[in-house]
Amino acid sequence: MGTALTALFEDPQRAIDRLMGTHAGIVVDRAWAPRIGGYVLDLTLFPPPELDAAGYDEERARISVREHGEPLTFPLGPERRWKHRYPSPLGVGFGYICGQLCLWLPTDPRPLKWVPEDGLENYVDRVHRHLFLEEHWRRMGHWATEDAPHGAPTSNHLSNGSATDTFPITSRPLLRAVRMWEHHHRTHT
Template identity: 35%
Template sequence: MAHPLNRVLAAPAAAADHLLHSRTIYGLEQASGRTGPGGAALIELTLHPLPALERENYPIERVRLVIRADYTVHAFPLDALDRTFKHRNPPPLRDLCLQYPGDDPALRWIPEDGLEPMITLVHRHLLYEEAWRRTGTWPTEDAPHGQSAHGSHPLRTPETQQEARRWAR
């Protein structure tokens, strides 16, 4: 069972310690937590790429998660000033654009999923960003930015359509 966000908000340092000792996040090297402005939980992580990608010199990523009291999560890549990102929100936040809120819940992280699935989503997103920088192609079905006229973006590939059915909430 994933670490619930209410426990992360109550004790960010304990949540970071839990992540390090539970070994449920692949590639997690370091984690620290503290309480930030407005009672937000600030979790800083160091994440290694998968071995095959490490051999291709994919970077070790440092990221800060800001988890607000309303369970909104923002992910900020650290040490990334010189890199471009395809899916990053515009200023002032500049956090990663991880998902489109209008999309099918089966394909989105929701707060009830807990901390570890959010970190996995962020880690995967950072790997996809690096793949995009290297190839010019997003390595999976890519949701466009902006508001869809129909509330959610159409699922274009049979694989994504199948996963939406598989993970229906």
């Protein structure tokens, strides 16, 4: 477990120092507590060495951490195409704010989504990775890794499940990884 989100409210500078001290390529440019509550971080995220060598520029993002609920993340910078970003004010039926990155869906299996117990560093890691996957998609026309499932729940022929399956994982390796994670956490908690 990383830094709890509550630590950001209790001692913001310590949480920010820990984030930048443990994660290469992440700089907190600005941090503040808005009058409406919560905490906001503006980040610059530098590309990993391989992507830097390929000419990728740094990415910028704003993370709004609320005292209750999941953080919201918005890319900063010029207008660009996005594969996984909520375009509508209602956020594709989930009530999210316009322009927020779609990092996972509420119906995704646990290993494919972040929860507060994972900590601030894990959340920022997901944002960092996601922004560079988006840039790869813009340049190459495909997602660089196996893409997480998206869309409405469907039956999954690989899961030996029924029509009530809640996520459409279509590849055996990802399905195996999800099951291994679930088995590990069931037997170790």
